[in-house]
Amino acid sequence: MDTGYITDDNDRAFPYVLNRRWEVVDKLGQGGMGTVFMARDLNLPNLNDQKRACVVKQLRDDFFREEDREKALQFFFREAQVLAALNHPNIVRILDFFTEEGKSFLVMEYVQGQNLHEMVMKRQEPFSEEMVVEWAVQICDVLHYLHTHDPPVIYRDLKPSNIMIDVHDHVKLVDFGIARPFEESEDNTHVVSQGYSPPEQYWGAADPRSDVYALGCTMYFLLTGEDPAALNVASPKAVNPDISDHIDEVIQRSTQQDVWGRFQSALEMKELLTYNVHAGKKEQQSKPVLAIVAGVFVTAIFLGGLMLSAKLHDQSEMQPAPVDQYRDLEANKNLEAEKNKFLEDKRRFEKEKRELMSNFLNLGGKKEDMPQQAATTSAAKKLPTMAFPIYEQSDEAAITDPDGLN
Incomplete structure (x- = not known):
C-alpha cells in the first residue's frame, strides 16, 4: 500500500494513503500554515463516503525563518492536544495526529457546510437577527464549556471564518491552533485577528471575556455585513436600522474595551440573548x-x-300571600325547591x-x-x-x- 507523503505543491496524484488509514482524495484549500485535504477513513469500509469523510491538515515545512517554523509547529501540536481533551457537539472532533516522513498531519471530522464569512460574502447581505441570535446562543454554550473545562480553555480566535455552519444549522468551531489552557500567571502568546481581538489580547492577557468580545464582533459582522473596526466597535444599529435595540445593546456591551464593562461570562451573555427570545415568544403566545x-x-x-x-x-316581586295560601303544602315545597336551586x-x-x-x-x-x-x-x-x-x-x-x- 502506498504511504507516500503530500508535498506543498501537491505533485502527487489522488488518491493516496497516509498512516495506512487515511485515503486523501482532494485538496480543499491552502493557508499560511499549511494545506487542507479531503480524505476517507479506510477503517470504515462498510459506511458510505459521507460518513467516512474526514479532513487532513498538513503543516507546511518551507518557512523562511526557523522561528516561524517552530511557532507554527507549536500551534499545530497545541491544536491537537486541545482538541484531544475536548468533547462537545459544537467542536470539531480530532480523529488522528501523526508525523510521517518528516511532515505533521492532523485528521479531524469533516463538517459539511460553510463558514460564516463565506456565507455572508455569498449572500451579499446580512443575516436576520433571529438567525444570528440562534447561532450566538450555540456559541455561548460552547464557550461556556471551554471556559469551565478543567483546565479552562480560551479559544482566542473566534471569528466568522472559524465558525462552520453545518447542513442542520448547527455551529462547529474549527481551528484551535492558538487556543490554549488559561492560567492567570501565564504570558499568553500575542496572536490577534484584526477587528475581532480585544485590546488585552494585543499584550497577551486573554481571558474568557476576550472570547465574549470576539463573539460580539462576530455578531456585528453577521448583522451588518461589515467587519467591526479594530478596538472600536460602533453601534451595529447605525449600520443596519433593522437591528433591535436589545441586540444592539448586547453587542455594544460585549465589545466594551474595558473587560469589566463586558458580560463577565459567555453564560451571562447567553442569558440576556435568550431572555429577549423567550420574552418575544411569551408576548406572542400570552396575548x-x-x-x-x-x-x-x-x-x-x-x-x-x-x-x-x-x-x-x-x-x-313575590308579594306576601294571604295566610291561607301557605296552608298549601305543595306550594311550600315548590318555593323551597326554587330557593335551593337559586x-x-x-x-x-x-x-x-x-x-x-x-x-x-x-x-x-x-x-x-x-x-x-x-x-x-x-x-x-x-x-x-x-x-x-x-x-x-x-x-x-x-x-x-x-x-x-x-
Missing part, C-alpha cells in the same frame, strides 16, 4: 391566550350576574368565577388589577361595569388557592 381567558371571564360574570339578578328580581346556581357561579380568576392570574394577570367581586345583598346583586387590561405572561408566582380570591 391571545389571555384575551380569550379574559373574554370568557367577563362573559361568565356578565351572564352569571344576569342570571342571579333575574332570580333575585323574581323573588323580590342557592345552587349561586354556588356554581361563584366557583366558576374563582376558577376563571385563578386561570387569569396563572396566565400572567396581576392580583391587584383583578376586578373586584360584586357586592351582594339580600335584595339583589348588581353586576358592576368593568374593564381590565390584558397582561403579558410574567414569572410571578401563580396563586394556587382559588378559594382565597374571595
Whole structure:
C-alpha cells in the first residue's frame, strides 16, 4: 500500500494513503500554515463516503525563518492536544495526529457546510437577527464549556471564518491552533485577528471575556455585513436600522474595551440573548391566550350576574300571600325547591368565577388589577361595569388557592 507523503505543491496524484488509514482524495484549500485535504477513513469500509469523510491538515515545512517554523509547529501540536481533551457537539472532533516522513498531519471530522464569512460574502447581505441570535446562543454554550473545562480553555480566535455552519444549522468551531489552557500567571502568546481581538489580547492577557468580545464582533459582522473596526466597535444599529435595540445593546456591551464593562461570562451573555427570545415568544403566545381567558371571564360574570339578578328580581316581586295560601303544602315545597336551586346556581357561579380568576392570574394577570367581586345583598346583586387590561405572561408566582380570591 502506498504511504507516500503530500508535498506543498501537491505533485502527487489522488488518491493516496497516509498512516495506512487515511485515503486523501482532494485538496480543499491552502493557508499560511499549511494545506487542507479531503480524505476517507479506510477503517470504515462498510459506511458510505459521507460518513467516512474526514479532513487532513498538513503543516507546511518551507518557512523562511526557523522561528516561524517552530511557532507554527507549536500551534499545530497545541491544536491537537486541545482538541484531544475536548468533547462537545459544537467542536470539531480530532480523529488522528501523526508525523510521517518528516511532515505533521492532523485528521479531524469533516463538517459539511460553510463558514460564516463565506456565507455572508455569498449572500451579499446580512443575516436576520433571529438567525444570528440562534447561532450566538450555540456559541455561548460552547464557550461556556471551554471556559469551565478543567483546565479552562480560551479559544482566542473566534471569528466568522472559524465558525462552520453545518447542513442542520448547527455551529462547529474549527481551528484551535492558538487556543490554549488559561492560567492567570501565564504570558499568553500575542496572536490577534484584526477587528475581532480585544485590546488585552494585543499584550497577551486573554481571558474568557476576550472570547465574549470576539463573539460580539462576530455578531456585528453577521448583522451588518461589515467587519467591526479594530478596538472600536460602533453601534451595529447605525449600520443596519433593522437591528433591535436589545441586540444592539448586547453587542455594544460585549465589545466594551474595558473587560469589566463586558458580560463577565459567555453564560451571562447567553442569558440576556435568550431572555429577549423567550420574552418575544411569551408576548406572542400570552396575548391571545389571555384575551380569550379574559373574554370568557367577563362573559361568565356578565351572564352569571344576569342570571342571579333575574332570580333575585323574581323573588323580590313575590308579594306576601294571604295566610291561607301557605296552608298549601305543595306550594311550600315548590318555593323551597326554587330557593335551593337559586342557592345552587349561586354556588356554581361563584366557583366558576374563582376558577376563571385563578386561570387569569396563572396566565400572567396581576392580583391587584383583578376586578373586584360584586357586592351582594339580600335584595339583589348588581353586576358592576368593568374593564381590565390584558397582561403579558410574567414569572410571578401563580396563586394556587382559588378559594382565597374571595
